[in-house]
Structures are given as C-alpha cells and as structure tokens.
Amino acid sequence: MDAEIRTLAARLAAAQVLRRDDPMVRRVLTDELFYQQLSERLAAVGLEFVDHPYAEHVSVRLAREQEQAVFGGEETWLSNNLGLARDQIALLVVLWALLILPKRQRQIERKSSRDSISQSEMFATDKPIPTGAELGIGVNENTLLADFGDRLGGKTRISIGLGVLSRHRLIDRRGGQIVEGPLLDLALDYERMAGRVLDGTLTDLFGTQLADVLPAADV
Known part of the structure; x- marks a missing residue:
C-alpha cells in the first residue's frame, strides 16, 4: 500500500488534478485507511487533499497551517501561487460565481429530486450527478x-486574463463560450465562499449584473 500511496501523491503533485473516476482516486474516496495514509503523506510536505462530492476532479492544495509561512514570508502577503495579477483574481472569482454556483444549485436540486424517489424505484440504476457541461452552464x-x-x-485585460486562467486549467474557452476547467470547482473553497458571494460581497463590487444571474442563496 505504501508504494500506491507514494505513486498517487506523486501523481497529484505532478498533474495538479485527477478525475474522480480514476481508479486510485476512487480508492481514496471509498477506503478510509487509504485516505488517511495519503493525507499523512501529503501533510508531511505541507499539502492536503482537496475534494468536493459534486466536483468532477480532485486536487491538492497548501495546508492551512502552512499559508503564513508560504504566502506571508515576504514583505507583502502573496495572494496566490499561480502568479495571477489582481484583475485576474477578480476575473477568476467572477467566473467561479457565474459557473460553479449555478451548477452546484442545479446539482443539489437534482440530487434532492433523486433522493425523494418512491420506494419502488429505490434500486433503480443510480445516475451520476450532472456536470456543468451537461447542464449547459x-x-x-x-x-x-x-x-x-x-x-x-x-477588453485587453480580460482577454489576457482569460488566456492565463485557461492555461492554468481553471476555465476552458470554446468558440466564444467560457466553461469551467478541471480546477475551477476546487480553486475556491465552496463552503467558505458561497455564502459571502450570495450574500452580496461581489454584488457590492460588480453591481446588479452579477446578482441577476446568481441562484438564490441556498448553500
């Protein structure tokens, strides 16, 4: 098992993101001992496993207790480890709000609907939770x-920002449409961010345009 843990930790560090249906990732999500051993291996180098039950991918991130040492070690606090400029971070947050929040709301609604099926349908084939692309978001x-x-x-700054976010696999650009990339659903902590966004933090900055397209606050 130690060799498998070492291999998976190396794959996560090298690839940044792996699909949930990857055999080794499925084992992490279903085998508590395997998960604990992976967590210990990552913690030894200041990282932690990142997963969300509604996300299509998993990743690793800097452990919370390492943030001060890594991001606050210089004269100014680093905002990120991807070299994103301030306007690119703002663009990232806006796109996260526009792509992930509506997707999550619909995923939760779909799951609630499935959970309320009749007893006679209880053993029907379980369908996977729809992705953002499948939902047309x-x-x-x-x-x-x-x-x-x-x-x-x-226009110029946004175009540059979209290119940067695309290279970091945070978004995909398809014929003038922006859709979520593999890392977008994991880049921001949903539990910490969703309430703040839906309560109006971004609306204060971006006006009613953002409020008009966000789902109702149900997080």
Missing part, C-alpha cells in the same frame, strides 16, 4: 465583457 465572452469590462480592466 457557460458564459459568453462578449456578455462577460459587456457586463464586467469596466470593472475588470477592459
């Missing part, structure tokens, strides 16, 4: 520019 680049261009630095 995306953001048109022209719409993004029209709604938030003045707050996010204009």
